[in-house]
Amino acid sequence: MTLAEQSFADQLEKGAAGVEWRPTGEPSFVCALRAAGRDTFLRTKLPTLKHEDWRYTSLAGLAAQHFGPAARALVPAADLPPAPRLVFVNGRFAPGATDLSGLPTGVRMGSLALALRERPAAVEPFMGQVATARDHAFGALNTGLFEDGALVELEDGVPCAVTLHLVFLTTASGALFAAHPRNLVVVGKGARATLVESYRGAGAYLVNAVTEMALGEGAQVEHDRVQEDGQQAFHLGLLQVSQGARSRFTGQSIALGGQLARVEARVLLGAEGAACDLHGLYVGGGKQVLDHLVYIDHASPRCVSREVFKGVLDGASRGVFAGRVHVREGAQKTDASQVNSNLLLSEDATVDTKPQLEILNDDVKCSHGGTVGQIREDQLFYLRSRGVSEALARAMLTWAFASDMVQRVGPEELRVRVRRAVTGRLANGELLREVA
Amino acid sequence: MLSIQGLKASVAERDILHGLDLEVRAGEVHAIMGPNGSGKSTLAGVLAGRETYAVTAGKVTFEGEDLLALTPEKRAVRGVFLAFQYPVEIPGVGNMYFLRTAFNALRRARGEEELDAMDFLALARERMKLVKMDPSFANRSVNEGFSGGEKKRNEILQMAVLEPKLAILDEVDSGLDIDALRVVADGVNALRSPERAMIVVTHYQRLLDYIRPDHVHVMANGRIVTSGGPELALELEKRGYGWIEKEPPARPAAVEARP
Structure with missing residues (x-):
């Protein structure tokens, strides 16, 4: 033990x-x-x-x-x-x-x-x-x-x-x-x-x-x-x-x-007819490990599930996303989609993303997708060519990637808090004072 | 204002510019024409500081300063502006926030007072009229879902707001129908001033019906092969680029082109 x-x-x-x-x-x-x-x-x-x-x-x-x-x-x-x-x-x-x-x-x-x-x-x-x-x-x-x-x-x-x-x-x-x-x-x-x-x-x-x-x-x-x-x-x-x-x-x-x-x-x-809409954002730095496992059990007909999870990983942090969708035999007309997108900000940051669909029924609509990318050079250059410093441009593009997940947070005062907390964790996030 | 001497540049180990010379003075509008692959866009990118291009020889000075030693953002602060041939979409960054951030970054770097959101919005609204841009575009993400014409108008709007000393317009006419072209050209013409120089890069003479250049240069194989006045553009329109490439005139001195 x-x-x-x-x-x-x-x-x-x-x-x-x-x-x-x-x-x-x-x-x-x-x-x-x-x-x-x-x-x-x-x-x-x-x-x-x-x-x-x-x-x-x-x-x-x-x-x-x-x-x-x-x-x-x-x-x-x-x-x-x-x-x-x-x-x-x-x-x-x-x-x-x-x-x-x-x-x-x-x-x-x-x-x-x-x-x-x-x-x-x-x-x-x-x-x-x-x-x-x-x-x-x-x-x-x-x-x-x-x-x-x-x-x-x-x-x-x-x-x-x-x-x-x-x-x-x-x-x-x-x-x-x-x-x-x-x-x-x-x-x-x-x-x-x-x-x-x-x-x-x-x-x-x-x-x-x-x-x-x-x-x-x-x-x-x-x-x-x-x-x-x-x-x-x-x-x-x-x-x-x-x-x-x-x-x-x-x-x-x-x-x-x-x-x-x-x-x-x-x-x-x-x-029958139940629907869930799940979103997530993980923002890692240092040696953090931030892991999400989402399991959706489609056990009834005509249910809808949506998953959008995003990760921003800096330093030597690790992100993990496992999305499991289980469509049972009787769950006709299931509609399930899953997206996991990740932005890696450093060479040492990593992410493991794993969609898993188990479908025991042929009357379903299921999709999954995901990306692991970096800050795009053309976007960075565009911003810099307008006089935006590289540090601020990187922070802006990182925030642009993550912000729609923050906007999903319904209660206004919580959304403001989350926005500050997220920008506060980004490299040069203090430069984003106008959005935070 | 701008002096380019013997500029050579390559991209991914391939030489594109083979020794280019150009002198641009305040108030002048220079058109750079040439067939595809002649190096026009590379020149525009090199001047703006795009890192995918490697400068292998030559000198570029802007108002006496070594332009090539500056980062893209420092060049913008000094007053260099590139209107992109393919403006980049940036989902998640609001157009007005982007514009204000750029505007205030320039003001800050120049030791000037920044504008708050309200004052800036008033300024931007006024400039948007110049390019007949629908105010709703202010609330959208930078170039996201914009049509080709809207993207080009957005470039000219940025130029109108940032008020550069040297504006480089890279194929600002590409992909535009005649109405959109007119709007863009009207915007550019409204920004002509004795203190501002422009380099208009284009494949087609058509644009120059709307933006009258003081000088026309023709590029081929990475250098300027001939220069002249607006009449040179008309000749290109009639004869195409073939004659330039076949019988390149004796090396013209762009430096001789004076108003």
Whole structure:
């Protein structure tokens, strides 16, 4: 066993024994889920490069670490998004920083751990039912070890106009620790919502987050996931979405932080006419590894999936994109497309991009495409010939490549923040003051 | 203003310019004509600082300064402007943002005050009228989805905004119908001034019906083989380029061409 496996196993065993962090009085279904998670993790262990889903991203750096339970911490003075917002610090609910004012009728937002104590029946039908990826080591680890996270519920037909913010702050000082936020979002039939998950932090730590989202029939959700963890952090995120008939899910994943960051989006188009539109942008520098795995399960007829992911890689950073589209036998009239484009800004930056289409049905429209390119010399010369410095011209062209992904971010204040964060990471990005 | 002496240049190890001489003074409009492959566009690219061309011999001075030692952006700051034969599409960079960035980069480098977005927009709107450009083009990405004529108009708009001392127009007429050609030529003519020189590179005499040059030079095989006044263009129109290549006149001295 690696150090990380050993330390996670120790925590899992302690959890099973009900010591230390283990919340008391958990309902029996949660105990069963935790036990199953523990067994799965102990059996699967940390994935290696031999694992199909981890072929391009080595966890050796993570496996060499020893993780303690998350430290207690005060809410750092971060610029928090507007209310309504739920704030978690090191995986624990932070009521002081949370502000639920302006939450419309028919929308509930709060601590999942609290809901498990007070009204478990609301959680039981969904928890662990959406995140069903089999033998998923990190999903299992999260289930075994989560302390808290967000529970968001929208009643049927509620058109929630305000943006709901979930903020996960991590502050590390001293011993390395792991936080395992666990979120559940239940969107009723015909309800509409915009939900933002923000991950921010400083220092060295592991965030291993799982978000389960169930969309009822005709529900419409925009989900923005913005990862700005510390440059030494490990970030693992699993977003699992289950869509009802004719529901619409729009997802943006912005990946900026972490020495190793992996986001998995797994979408089940489980009923007729559901559609998902997923976008992503990863901006890497230094020795960062930024990895996305998108799995779309076309399990019903007449569903539509769209994927556009872009990467900007500088320094010796690595980008990984694996897009898997699975069209099941009964999923007639499936319409799926996938594009992954990458801009390499240095000789040492690399990207691995892998489309995977598994189509068990001949009445489908599926396409995939992608590019790996560099700044175009003719564009660079054009700008320079007009008096734009080479540094600014490069920054402008890099931003031009990435900006449409940023424009996809719906809420205005978040879009401004993301724009600043992205331009802030580009070489000479400070020259882009007019766009930022 | 511009002095080119014995200029030789190559691209990908292939020699294109074989010793070219040219003198251009402020206020003059020089037309450079010649068959395909004679090196006209290479000359334009070399003057603007395109790195795909390697200068192997010769000297180019612009207002007494060694132009070849400057980066493309420094040349622009000094007042050199190239209107591209094939303007580049830059998706994601807004036309107005691009223009303002270029305008302010020049102002900054010259120690002048930059214009804010509002003031610049007023200036750009006024200049857009010069090339009859639809204001909606301001909001689009640079040249993206523009027709051939719109791209050329956008080049002249940039010239009108950046107000160069030396404008090099590389086949600004290519791909234009007669109406678009007239608009572009009117724009260019409006920008003629005693302080500004222009080098108009073209394959066809047609353009010179609209932009009257002071001097006409004919290029063949990488050098200027004959020079004269506007009447030279008419003769080329009648006789084609064949006679130049077959019986090159005794090496004409472009330096003799004076107004």
